[in-house]
């Protein structure tokens with residue numbers, strides 16, 4: 030039966046990749062992803078997993094090798110962070126357009142410069158539009174569960190998309206937490222063997238990655254977009270199946286004490302756990318506040334987001350990334366655009382913080398609620414405010 | 421001798437894996453080279469191709485020139501893609517899935533993709549020892565994007581980014597010695613070849629196929645469009661490159677150099693340069709300077725091969 034252990038989230042992800050019987054891992058080390066691939070290389074070296082571990086010379090080659098191994102029909106896993114994800118950038122788009130079900134864990138990290146190895150969501154936001162399924166995990170248990178689900182979702186014949194499992198660098202990746210690990214016997218049958226429908230195989234030659242002239246490029250992009258949107262059904266189904274089998278349910282948008290709230294805080298990643306402490310404190314004071322955590326990032330869960338925010342009067346959006354010279358918080362601008370056409374929509378206040386690994390305390394979340402009220406009462410219009418910045 | 425002419429064509433398969441109907445320019449030496457390499461490889465192959473002329477002329481959606489499994493993804497990552505293919509096949513075949521026969525994994529790229537932007541990925545793949553063949557089709561510039569110089573462009577050649585002008589003489593750097601770089605990885609097999617010598621090319625591809633581990637073949641590929649030479653001269657230009665010593669044919673087997681044919685005494689360089697627009701601006705002095713370098717390089721190579 031599943032056993033409760035204390036384990037670092039990075040190791041839990043490696044365990045999930047092992048349980049999924051990953052066949053090829055191609056990876057390059059970068060803080061804070063290192064523990065995931067170090068653990069996996071040990072697992073392979075110990076013969077616990079029959080896989081090829083390709084110690085590539087860069088992340089660009091890591092993702093390129095993943096394209097190769099996935100294209101011959103081998104189950105493929107990798108992990109990266111920050112600069113590594115950036116170096117992969119152009120390769121990510123090809124993995125998606127080639128419909129290769131690669132699974133990648135991303136230990137979210139700030140982007141240089143200045144150099145900073147700690148966590149934030151700059152890397153995620155820069156690869157927002159690359160055509161991958163992407164979701165967030167907030168602790169070791171979620172990282173484990175949702176890495177397992179990732180293989181089942183990505184490889185489903187009606188899906189065939191690469192998938193990124195995000196976890197906050199250090200705040201999740203390096204924290205030892207109690208979690209339930211699943212045993213091989215329990216998971217048996219949950220992830221069917223990969224049968225990639227058109228692998229590179231001399232018995233049935235296929236051409237992959239032909240170029241599209243202007244008369245076809247729009248159609249191919251549109252088809253990809255439609256297909257990516259339609260993966261949501263399978264994502265929901267797999268999460269439900271996982272919940273039914275193992276008792277832990279996941280949803281595109283999740284809430285905490287949000288019912289009857291007039292003010293909601295919306296955030297992604299591990300800081301939502303800190304925010305719950307602030308919500309409890311404020312609720313104890315009689316304030317009608319609640320939390321919305323966005324789990325599914327791509328395809329973006331428009332309906333769920335709209336439904337979750339519909340009855341609030343104001344929504345605080347907390348971003349751990351900054352769109353330089355743009356609208357401030359990238360998460361905020363997505364939420365705003367999702368709500369723009371709604372007949373009744375809440376006021377939106379945007380906060381940016383937690384950049385480059387800086388902590389946000391429950392008190393700071395409380396301050397965001399207070400400041401939100403102040404901004405709205407005094408009718409102060411600002412693009413965004415930065416939490417805890419020394420000016 | 422007439423028996424010979426009956427016999428020789430039979431040595432080469434009539435099967436085409438790089439099918440006719442692609443859109444390469446008339447007289448393209450690179451397309452000829454790819455076609456021959458594919459014939460030598462046979463059908464049990466998976467090819468990863470870099471962005472460049474050969475990818476563009478062969479794969480406009482929804483058509484394809486390729487009768488073997490083929491993948492293109494980007495310009496600089498072909499060797500890494502091939503690494504993934506080789507590793508994927510290895511584990512699948514170990515588990516009793518995937519192709520039932522031995523499959524040769526091949527990466528292909530132009531000189532730009534090989535010697536410049538993809539050098540790191542290639543170095544990584546050779547160093548890791550993947551069992552694959554890398555074939556560089558060297559037409560001595562970035563042809564696909566309009567004849568810009570690469571590190572494989574020869575000294576003195578005019579290109580769109582190393583133009584000859586009132587002051588400039590064209591490319592002012594010497595061609596990068598890519599086969600030596602490959603050999604420095606201590607891989608088991610390195611060779612140079614040219615489609616003007618098809619049997620030699622065939623043999624080298626076959627040898628690369630048989631050898632376990634990484635093999636690197638550098639194929640001289642005449643580009644009439646980029647070199648401003650007559651399309652009907654392409655095969656002859658390849659021969660001239662070899663006979664003048666500009667592009668000697670050799671193998672490096674487990675580190676041992678072996679000349680495929682000794683061309684000394686070398687033909688004078690001008691016979692090669694004078695028929696190409698890219699060298700037409702060169703003064704006698706510069707041609708002489710290049711000539712001296714060619715002679716020296718050839719002598720060095722002979723020394724290595726005898727040594």
Ligand SMILES: Cc1ncc(C[n+]2csc(CCOP(=O)(O)OP(=O)(O)O)c2C)c(N)n1
Nearest residue numbers: 471472473495530531532533561562563564
């Ligand atoms: C990252 C990146 N940079 C630049 C390009 C543009 N590009 C495509 S093909 C090419 C030149 C190809 O030259 P080479 O490898 O020598 O092949 P050839 O076309 O000469 O056969 C260039 C510069 C690209 N596709 N990707």
Ligand code: SF4
Nearest residue numbers: 444445448473643645
């Ligand atoms: S530009 Fe040169 S290499 Fe490219 S297709 Fe034309 S002749 Fe061949």
Ligand SMILES: [Mg+2]
Nearest residue numbers: 530531559561
């Ligand atoms: Mg070229």
